[in-house]
Amino acid sequence: MVTTDSPARTDRRPAATAPRVVKDSRGTTVFRAVNAAALVLIAAVTLYPFVNLVAQAFSSEGYINAGQVNLWPKGFNTTTFQVVMADPMFWRNYQNTVVYTVVATAIAMVLTTTFAYAISKHHLKGRSVFIGIAVFTMFFNGGLVPNYVLINELGLKNTLWAIVLPNAISVFNLLVMKSFFENFSTELEEAAEIDGLGTYGKLARIVLPLSKAVIATMVLFYAVSFWNSWFSAFLYMDRAELYPVTVYLRNLLAAATSLDAMGGGSGESTQIASNVKAVTMLLTVLPIICLYPFIQKYFVSGVMLGAVKQ
CATH class of the missing domain: 1.20.5 (Single alpha-helices involved in coiled-coils or other helix-helix interfaces)
Incomplete structure (x- = not known):
């Protein structure tokens, strides 16, 4: 029996080549x-x-x-911090600020979100009228004295609502959210309607869960605004225990500035007068700085989603 060797089989696969690296131009x-x-x-x-x-x-x-303080503390001193934080009224006013900010931000978000969602629907009757009224308030208002008289006549003076209600809706935030809702997918809302959801059901179960970026951005805007606000409380409240911490620090700053101008007082008083501005600003902005990193990832995307019209 004669056998013949079959020819050797050879692979003709192309040899692997190293990926080409594209170098950046000069x-x-x-x-x-x-x-x-x-x-x-x-x-x-x-x-x-x-x-x-x-x-x-x-x-x-x-x-x-002497103007020798630059990037590092010199003659390390915490006298002003100790004096401020040892005052029970400081902590009472700080608590007021937290309550005012949380309540005001919650109410503002509810009103702004529902208003923006309503006027984002082109089939809404009178839509242009509502938008016109909102935009009108950006350029014209009743004035300081009429606002004070209105708050006083409504019995809101020395109450939380004197701070919350007059600033409940920011028209800028309203227009940003309106633009975002106008670009929202109509197919999702139509599918929700087929499943039997009404207007509030669509808003609560479909729109809001998919709007976390713009909502987080608006929460930051409102929270910063209410946290830093002091003039409304200064105008509508005359009881120190109701002040927010910004009014407390403002009064402390005014007293220290007056003392510094007169050039009198003890060593502790002159120390407070010298760096009270820095201490008050630091105590005011520190909570917001601590909050910002947690919602920073939503900030840019939220503003862009609501500001760019497709």
Whole structure:
């Protein structure tokens, strides 16, 4: 029996080649370097005032008055912090600020969200009238004296509602949310209607869960606004135990400034007068700075989603 060897089988698969790396052009490299340097410079310029503020808050009077405090505290001193935080009224006013901010932000978000969702529907009768009324209030208002008389006549003076209700809707925030809802997928809402959901059901179960970015952004806007607000409380409240912390710090700042102008007082008083501005600003902005990182990821996307019309 004769056997023949079959020819050897050879694989003719092409050899694997290393991926080609596309090198950046010289212009792209230069642009990235310049862009990075510019961003670092802008960040440094932005952070410098805040770092200087912190340094002054913990520095002693002599170094502050001599202008020697820059990026690091000199003559480390916490007298002003101790005096402020030892005052029971400070903590009472701080509690008021938290309550005012939470309640006012919650009410503002409910009113702004429902109003924006309603006027985002083109089939709404009188839609243009409602939008016109809202925009009109951006340019015209009743004035300080009529507003004060109205709040007083409604019996809202020395109450939480004197702060909450007059500023319950920001027209800018309203228009941003309106633009976002106008770009919302109509197919999802139509599918929800087929499943039997009404207007409020669609808003609560479909629209709001998919609007976390813009809602988080509006919460930040409102919370910062109410937290920093002091004039409404200064105008409509005359009892110290009802003040927010911003009014407390404002009064402390005014008293320290007057004392500094007269050039009198004890060593503790002069120390407070020298860095009370830095301490008050630091105590005011610190809670917002601590809150911001938790919602920063929603901030840019929320503003862009509500500001760009497709």
